[in-house]
Amino acid sequence: MSTLTIDTKDIHYTPLNQQIRKAVAEGVKEITLNNVLGQRFIGDGLRGDDVTITVNGVPGGDLAMFMSGPTIIVHGNADHAPGNTMDKGKVIIHGSAGDAVAHSMRGGRVYVRDNIGYRGGIHMKKYREKRPILVVGGSARAFLGESMAGGLIIVLGLGDTKPISEQGVGSGIHGGEIFVRGPVDKLYLGNGTKQAPVTEDERAMIRLIIEDFARSFGIDATPLLAADYTRIAAISARPFASKYTLE
Amino acid sequence: MCGIIGVIDRNRQLMDGGKIRDSLAMMDERGSGEGAGYVAYGIYPDYKDYYALHVFFDNIRENKAPLDNLLEKWGTIVHDEQIKTYEQPNIRKVHTPWRYFFRPDRSLMPKSTTPDEDIVTHLVMKVNAEKNGALIFSSGKNLGVFKAAGWPEDVANFYRIEDYKGYLWLAHNRYPTNTSGWWGGAHPFNLLNWSVVHNGEITSYGTNRKYIESYGYKCTMYTDTEVVAYLVDLLVRKHGLSEEMAVRALAPPFWAEIDRMPPKKQELNRAIRLTYGPALMNGPFAICVANENSLVGFTDRIKLRPLVSGESGDRLFISSEESAIRRIDPDVENITMPKAGEPVIGRLYS
Numbered sequence: 001m002s003t004l005t006i007d008t009k010d011i012h013y014t015p016l017n018q019q020i021r022k023a024v025a026e027g028v029k030e031i032t033l034n035n036v037l038g039q040r041f042i043g044d045g046l047r048g049d050d051v052t053i054t055v056n057g058v059p060g061g062d063l064a065m066f067m068s069g070p071t072i073i074v075h076g077n078a079d080h081a082p083g084n085t086m087d088k089g090k091v092i093i094h095g096s097a098g099d100a101v102a103h104s105m106r107g108g109r110v111y112v113r114d115n116i117g118y119r120g121g122i123h124m125k126k127y128r129e130k131r132p133i134l135v136v137g138g139s140a141r142a143f144l145g146e147s148m149a150g151g152l153i154i155v156l157g158l159g160d161t162k163p164i165s166e167q168g169v170g171s172g173i174h175g176g177e178i179f180v181r182g183p184v185d186k187l188y189l190g191n192g193t194k195q196a197p198v199t200e201d202e203r204a205m206i207r208l209i210i211e212d213f214a215r216s217f218g219i220d221a222t223p224l225l226a227a228d229y230t231r232i233a234a235i236s237a238r239p240f241a242s243k244y245t246l247e
Numbered sequence: 248m249c250g251i252i253g254v255i256d257r258n259r260q261l262m263d264g265g266k267i268r269d270s271l272a273m274m275d276e277r278g279s280g281e282g283a284g285y286v287a288y289g290i291y292p293d294y295k296d297y298y299a300l301h302v303f304f305d306n307i308r309e310n311k312a313p314l315d316n317l318l319e320k321w322g323t324i325v326h327d328e329q330i331k332t333y334e335q336p337n338i339r340k341v342h343t344p345w346r347y348f349f350r351p352d353r354s355l356m357p358k359s360t361t362p363d364e365d366i367v368t369h370l371v372m373k374v375n376a377e378k379n380g381a382l383i384f385s386s387g388k389n390l391g392v393f394k395a396a397g398w399p400e401d402v403a404n405f406y407r408i409e410d411y412k413g414y415l416w417l418a419h420n421r422y423p424t425n426t427s428g429w430w431g432g433a434h435p436f437n438l439l440n441w442s443v444v445h446n447g448e449i450t451s452y453g454t455n456r457k458y459i460e461s462y463g464y465k466c467t468m469y470t471d472t473e474v475v476a477y478l479v480d481l482l483v484r485k486h487g488l489s490e491e492m493a494v495r496a497l498a499p500p501f502w503a504e505i506d507r508m509p510p511k512k513q514e515l516n517r518a519i520r521l522t523y524g525p526a527l528m529n530g531p532f533a534i535c536v537a538n539e540n541s542l543v544g545f546t547d548r549i550k551l552r553p554l555v556s557g558e559s560g561d562r563l564f565i566s567s568e569e570s571a572i573r574r575i576d577p578d579v580e581n582i583t584m585p586k587a588g589e590p591v592i593g594r595l596y597s
Contacts, residue, residue, distance in 0.1 A: 037273070037570050037573060037574060038274075038568060038570025038573075038574070040276060058569055058570045058573055059570075060568065060570060061568075079553075079568055079569065079570065080553060096582075098553060098555075098569075098584070099553055115584075117550075117553075117584050118549075118550040118587065141550070141586075141587075142549065142550065142587065143549070166586075166587075168549075
């Protein structure tokens with residue numbers, strides 16, 4: 001199998017992304033980027049279901065934007081909006097990520113081992129047969145799933161902090177669902193949301209995802225599978241039907 | 248957008264501007280080449296008791312003598328000189344930067360009890376409002392702002408920023424949105440020992456401006472950020488609030504949050520909000536404020552702009568992006584995202 005390793009030190013993102021695209025076009029299946037520091041837009045618009053990019057370092061914003069197919073594994077923290085409007089593929093972040101993670105994502109999966117910033121999953125949506133999935137190992141800041149239209153978010157709360165301790169979860173949501181390990185104080189719920197304990201069907205559905213997440217980071221899934229979860233979703237089919245505020 | 252970076256060495260160890268430039272240049276995409284700037288604290292130890300006035304002159308021959316006369320009417324110019332600059336292909340030198348080391352002279356106003364700071368503030372406001380081809384853009388002691396219209400690395404090289412060594416730095420890369428870019432509109436904004444860099448926009452500018460102008464400050468830079476410098480001067484220097492309380496006034500908790508606080512805390516927060524209502528800043532922002540003793544970073548209450556902090560030994564870093572911090576120090580630890588509206592503060596040990 002053809003592989004490529006790039007030392008990205010002091011390389012601007014434009015030539016770097018050109019190099020990545022060229023390699024993928026030539027049939028390279030595994031690309032390793034070393035010394036990544038702040039390069040934006042890595043893997044953007046990239047296609048190829050069997051391509052894996054390993055990022056060693058701290059990439060810049062909008063990682064895997066519009067990406068359709070590849071897997072990106074980051075060993076470090078990601079900046080804002082990894083998985084922005086992503087179509088297909090997987091982003092696995094061994095660290096934390098900034099604001100607007102999985103922004104407008106419409107397919108594929110984003111796994112963040114630690115914490116995410118504000119507005120995770122904002123505007124996530126389903127698209128035909130595609131359903132985007134965001135799983136966060138640690139905690140999420142305020143406005144998780146803001147204006148969410150479809151897809152799935154799971155927050156596991158594995159770190160020192162509670163999975164949710166800030167306002168506006170699902171604020172403006174009209175589709176999709178958010179699962180949080182343990183109870184969620186209703187103070188933190190956004191307008192137009194409702195919460196309920198998971199049903200057996202839902203538990204079976206998230207089980208496979210949690211197992212895959214745990215496998216990606218070498219975590220023991222057993223306690224996660226045994227835990228209680230809260231499901232947060234829109235209060236009705238069209239909570240904001242007549243105006244931009246909740247009736 | 249805009250990109251910001253701030254660093255304080257709490258043990259006063261000096262850092263030259265070279266790495267600050269490299270760090271800011273990492274965030275070139277956050278700007279548009281229309282403004283960048285730096286401020287360094289601790290750069291004028293030989294004149295540390297004098298106000299270091301940095302001035303943009305439109306025309307030395309016409310504009311300098313009137314400023315000299317004004318300053319000499321109020322005090323002593325112990326030294327003044329052109330700030331060294333080095334031609335850059337991408338910077339059009341439309342102003343000549345100059346520095347004065349100045350001190351109000353008490354013998355010229357024997358019965359006055361006005362503090363020196365107020366005299367200097369008055370002079371800065373007067374000169375900048377008159378717009379006679381002179382703009383005082385830096386007026387603190389032992390510190391200096393260096394800014395121009397251009398990209399971060401070009402502005403840095405224009406001033407050879409690596410020749411300056413400070414224990415506290417702020418730097419800013421501007422993407423002007425509501426007003427056009429110009430030298431005076433570049434950040435940092437400074438008054439006395441306060442310097443401010445800001446990413447975002449202050450939609451409450453009109454209210455804040457009316458409020459601050461009622462205290463004698465004048466907004467002359469055609470951009471929102473300068474109100475922050477004046478508000479901090481008013482709240483902390485004049486009203487004696489702590490930095491924490493000042494941030495609480497500028498970016499207070501929501502009423503619903505205040506209602507849920509324990510009684511004493513509730514009373515305090517209610518009082519701050521009621522007293523400083525017109526100082527409340529709305530809109531998206533991430534801000535770093537510095538004075539000679541501390542560096543403070545905070546965002547708006549619903550976190551519409553990025554801000555991360557990190558630590559390394561005695562140093563606290565605050566920036567729009569983690570990678571910019573790692574550019575200065577790859578081994579930085581405790582990378583954290585401050586909560587919306589809550590300050591992260593680094594103070595000198597002594």
